[in-house]
Amino acid sequence: MSLHAHNDALMCKVFPSSLDSTALRWFNGLQKGFIHNFAKLIQEFGARFVTCSWVPQPANTLLSIKMRVGETLQSYASRYWELYNEIGGGDEKIAASTFRIGLFEDFELRESLTKRPPDDMRQLMRCIEEYKRLEDDRLQNKGKAPLLSCS
Template sequence: MRAGVTLRSYASRYWEIYNKISGDNERVVASTFRMGLPEDSELRESLTKKPSEGMWQLMGRIEEYKRLEDDRLQSKSKAPMMNRPRQTGFPFRPRGGLTIQKPTAQMGEVNVTFEEPVHRILDWIKHEPYFRWPNKMGGDPSRRNQNLYCIYHQDKGHTIEQCQVLKDHLGQLVKVGHLKDFVLDPGDRVVG
């Protein structure tokens, strides 16, 4: 975790990498997460004093410290984090393939291709005043795929790359001119 990087961002990147690596040793997962934290981190100190007993306990502890960090950041900026629901989930999935593709958002009859995966765009814009978090997903949660997690919805059922609600929101933001820096110029597209 580099200086200036939030715990939320570090944890998101960590789970993304974790999902790509095979193996299932929870001790190694907890240890490598802890070792990636700065030495003066309160979470690192907490995990050193009282190691987590399992993956879900580790994720719960990380979530507590992310909320604490969010509160501190909000207090420093003195600007409310608009439309932000309470964070309760993690971009963690039990073993399985993680596919990242160049997302395309529909805007009328025009397709927009982003230069970055949607999870990176989300990380960069989630605190912007024009960004909005979604409503809770509808339907019976037990009928959703419990092995897939959407960072945007902060719920299980699909991946962020499959999230049509996020793609629609990003498409709307492109349409009004907020995400010009993230859109791939049609002339730059690789055909193949």
């Protein structure tokens, strides 16, 4: 696009493809004829969304995420990874521990992670994948798959 930076019409047409749903609703709601050039579009966009700047979450926010009743491990893990990535790192042992705390107390994976806490997020991810495979095996073999033993 840098080759076409001086083509206001093209830049205004391409601009919406970079927006999320909230910003796209704003863009689609602009009054016809209100924007005369790309510089004006950028100025209006900045004025509207400057207060929506991303603010990093503190690491202790991970303590607030809990598995919901009826929620799958996949869904809980996805929500957890999304929040973990927003935080942008930190002590991986603590982060892995907060994942465990968010699981139900009688969840087999929680017990395994308590007995053998993962050293980092990769090890936690491997353990989750192993647990999901065992769950699938148990469903296929009517509960006769071996117990989980993360290492």
